Amino acid sequence: DAGxxxxxxxxxxxxxxxxxxxxxxxSGHDTVSWxxxxxxxxPQFIFQYYEEEERQRGNFPDRFSGHQFPNYxxxxxxxxxxxxxxxxxxxxxxxxGTGIEETQYFGPGTRLLxx
Amino acid sequence: xxxTTQPISMDSYEGQEVNxxxxxxxxxxxxxxxxxQQFPSQGPRFIIQGYKTKVTNxxxxxxxxxxxxxxxxxxxxxxxxxxxxxxxxLGGSGGYNKLIFGAGTRLAVHx
Numbered sequence: 574d575a576g577x578x579x580x581x582x583x584x585x586x587x588x589x590x591x592x593x594x595x596x597x598x599x600s601g602h603d604t605v606s607w608x609x610x611x612x613x614x615x616p617q618f619i620f621q622y623y624e625e626e627e628r629q630r631g632n633f634p635d636r637f638s639g640h641q642f643p644n645y646x647x648x649x650x651x652x653x654x655x656x657x658x659x660x661x662x663x664x665x666x667x668x669x670g671t672g673i674e675e676t677q678y679f680g681p682g683t684r685l686l687x688x
Numbered sequence: 689x690x691x692t693t694q695p696i697s698m699d700s701y702e703g704q705e706v707n708x709x710x711x712x713x714x715x716x717x718x719x720x721x722x723x724x725q726q727f728p729s730q731g732p733r734f735i736i737q738g739y740k741t742k743v744t745n746x747x748x749x750x751x752x753x754x755x756x757x758x759x760x761x762x763x764x765x766x767x768x769x770x771x772x773x774x775x776x777x778l779g780g781s782g783g784y785n786k787l788i789f790g791a792g793t794r795l796a797v798h799x
Contacts, residue, residue, distance in 0.1 A: 577731070606786065615775060615789030616732065629786050663731050665787070676722070677787060679731030 575600060577666050577680035585686045586654050594649040594683045598666030605647040606677060607639060608663040616663055622647050651685075659687045692776045697794040706763045708793050710776030713757050719778040721752060721759045726773045726792070735774075736761065771797045 578597045586592050598605050604623045608616035618631035622641035641647045645666075651658055661684050665677040693711040700706045712721070720739050724732035736743055738750040738759070749762040763770060773792040 608787075608789075615792055616787070618786040618788065621786060631786065661729065665731070676734055676737060678734060679724075682729070682731050684729065 577664055577678055579662075579664050579680040579683050581683060582681070583684045583686075585688065587688050588654055588656060590654050590687075591650065591652045592654060592685060594651075594662050594664075594685070595646065596649070596664030596666075596680060597646045598664075599678050602666035602668045602678070603645050604667045605641060605645065606665045606667070607647070607649045608665065608679075609633070609658075610661040610663060610682070612660070619649070654687045656687050659685060661685075691788075692778060692790050694774075694776050694790060694793045696791065697796070699796050699798065700766055701798050702767055703765050706766050706770070706795060706797075708761045708763075708774055708776075708795070709758060710761070711758050712776070712778055715756050715778055721750065721756075722777045722779060722787075723748070723750065723761045724775045724777065724789075726775065732775060732789075766795075766797045768797050768799065771795060 577599050580595045596605055606621040607619040609619055610616040619633050619637055620627050620639055621629040622639060625641045636652045638650045639647060661682040663682045664680045667677045720737055722737040723735045725735050726732040736745055736748045736750045738752055740752050740756060743750045751760045773794050775789050775792040777787050779787060
């Protein structure tokens with residue numbers, strides 16, 4: 574049973590460019606969340622997708638957008654990259670709980686470096 | 689979501705039991721308590737989750753007092769490979785669950 578997978582593992586971009594990161598959820602999961610983790614800090618919630626729609630969003634600008642496909646995989650797009658966007662981008666998948674906590678399982682992340 | 693407070697760092701030695709306490713004075717009735725472990729440049733890994741009393745699995749125990757204003761993650765007989773950052777989080781059930789991470793506790797296990 575494959576866990577959450579992300580691609581690419583590493584990426585280098587320059588300021589002003591655009592980037593797309595990809596995530597495949599754990600088998601059986603239909604909800605995908607994206608997090609940004611700067612060096613030395615805890616992950617920060619970007620947004621969450623369910624049924625191909627964004628249903629929650631954290632405090633991130635509109636430069637950050639996403640998409641979920643019918644097979645539940647997801648993409649994170651960041652436009653007009655800034656130096657401060659350099660971080661580890663994490664994808665987590667889950668499935669709505671039935672009276673218990675909706676446990677999220679994380680992928681290995683994509684390390685983005687903006688020069 | 690309610691905020692959690694954890695020690696910034698802890699040190700231990702191989703073979704010892706480690707207890708990491710998390711304070712969450714404003715925990716909501718429907719909040720569960722979840723702990724994650726994270727190694728450098730990897731995604732957080734789910735360790736354990738509970739609502740009240742005690743929960744035990746193959747890697748850890750979670751103790752939650754009756755008032756639920758704190759919780760303690762217990763790692764029995766730690767090894768060097770347990771050196772990591774440990775996060776305590778709160779979250780509600782029923783979907784719409786975004787995880788709010790704090791700075792976590794950096795555990796260093798020494799030989």
